[in-house]
Amino acid sequence: MITQSSHLLQKPVWQAALSQAVRNPQELLELTGLDNHPQIASEATRRQFPLRVPRSYIARMKKGDPNDPLFRQVFPLHAEDQISPGFNTDPVGDLAAMPAPGVLQKYTGRVLLVATGACAIHCRYCFRRHFPYGDHNPAQEHWKRALQYIAQNQSIREVILSGGDPLTLADNRLAELAQTLATISHVKRLRIHTRLPVVLPERVDHHLLQWLEGTSLQKVVVIHANHVNELDDRVAAALNDLSRAGCRLFNQTVLLRGINDKVSALSDLSEGLFDTGVLPYYLHLLDKVQGAAHFEVDIITAQRLHRTLRARLPGYLVPLLVQEQAGAPSKLPRS
Ligand SMILES: *Cc1c(COP(=O)(O)O)cnc(C)c1O
Numbered sequence: 001m002i003t004q005s006s007h008l009l010q011k012p013v014w015q016a017a018l019s020q021a022v023r024n025p026q027e028l029l030e031l032t033g034l035d036n037h038p039q040i041a042s043e044a045t046r047r048q049f050p051l052r053v054p055r056s057y058i059a060r061m062k063k064g065d066p067n068d069p070l071f072r073q074v075f076p077l078h079a080e081d082q083i084s085p086g087f088n089t090d091p092v093g094d095l096a097a098m099p100a101p102g103v104l105q106k107y108t109g110r111v112l113l114v115a116t117g118a119c120a121i122h123c124r125y126c127f128r129r130h131f132p133y134g135d136h137n138p139a140q141e142h143w144k145r146a147l148q149y150i151a152q153n154q155s156i157r158e159v160i161l162s163g164g165d166p167l168t169l170a171d172n173r174l175a176e177l178a179q180t181l182a183t184i185s186h187v188k189r190l191r192i193h194t195r196l197p198v199v200l201p202e203r204v205d206h207h208l209l210q211w212l213e214g215t216s217l218q219k220v221v222v223i224h225a226n227h228v229n230e231l232d233d234r235v236a237a238a239l240n241d242l243s244r245a246g247c248r249l250f251n252q253t254v255l256l257r258g259i260n261d262k263v264s265a266l267s268d269l270s271e272g273l274f275d276t277g278v279l280p281y282y283l284h285l286l287d288k289v290q291g292a293a294h295f296e297v298d299i300i301t302a303q304r305l306h307r308t309l310r311a312r313l314p315g316y317l318v319p320l321l322v323q324e325q326a327g328a329p330s331k332l333p334r335s
């Protein structure tokens with residue numbers, strides 16, 4: 001029998017969807033009709049950075065196509081085992097930039113909180129795939145030292161929640177954090193870097209929207225989509241809800257070989273984003289993280305793509321082509 005109280009104790013729908021994410025490569029292959037895929041990564045690689053993909057994301061993959069742009073973002077290929085020169089485990093110098101646990105300050109005026117190590121999806125090209133999250137988790141002590149650092153640095157106008165994916169955290173913790181940040185007078189903006197509205201749109205529920213609407217901070221949400229096939233009706237509805245809750249929406253994309261390294265793919269993505277109320281922000285050149293060399297698009301090709309894109313789209317639909325460089329004062333424009 002379902003009583004009132006057991007109903008209240010139920011996990012939010014998104015948490016159930018998150019816990020039902022596919023973790024077994026064989027199951028993913030079966031669900032996509034790609035049984036007996038030959039080139040899977042070694043067990044060591046898969047243990048270090050396991051497969052993880054929500055079921056609603058799998059539903060957007062084309063069946064029977066090993067080159068499907070969504071499948072390719074999540075399936076651990078044999079190519080990941082390769083050690084490639086110039087590709088390492090901390091490609092963007094994160095570990096050198098931490099003034100407090102989980103706090104990254106590389107740029108003036110904004111700090112990034114590595115709010116959690118957890119993600120709803122494991123993107124195989126991720127530059128944080130080797131990051132030692134367990135050692136740098138600010139949430140463990142309720143962000144106390146991180147908040148102290150922010151409160152003491154008057155130049156900080158914007159706090160960026162990142163990760164991992166900050167929206168894998170429960171809403172009561174996020175609401176509490178937003179509430180405390182709002183009491184720090186020099187902090188004007190809360191920015192959330194999240195892939196959840198794209199990969200697990202169920203996450204954008206009433207509880208999330210409620211605390212977002214309630215905060216006095218200005219709100220920016222930077223989503224992460226790499227291909228227009230990621231944006232289905234469910235995602236569009238989630239993004240629309242975020243807009244209506246007062247969030248400005250932007251998107252960042254990683255330029256990925258075999259996934260979106262065509263002008264048509266990039267321009268379709270920009271158009272699709274605009275249709276859902278999102279503007280393209282950054283197009284990142286791949287960070288050289290070990291295991292991701294097979295995703296790299298060389299700079300000459302990237303610049304050619306970007307030039308063609310500029311000739312094809314209004315300026316506001318052309319993302320900035322950038323690269324992260326350890327020690328630089330901003331993302332470096334590379335166009
Ligand atoms: C990318 C990044 C930011 C955000 O940079 P913007 O140019 O403001 O989008 C902030 N802090 C760190 C550490 C970053 O890596």
Ligand code: SF4
Nearest residue numbers: 119122123126164195
């Ligand atoms: S969602 Fe972001 S942080 Fe998480 S694995 Fe993908 S790229 Fe990395």
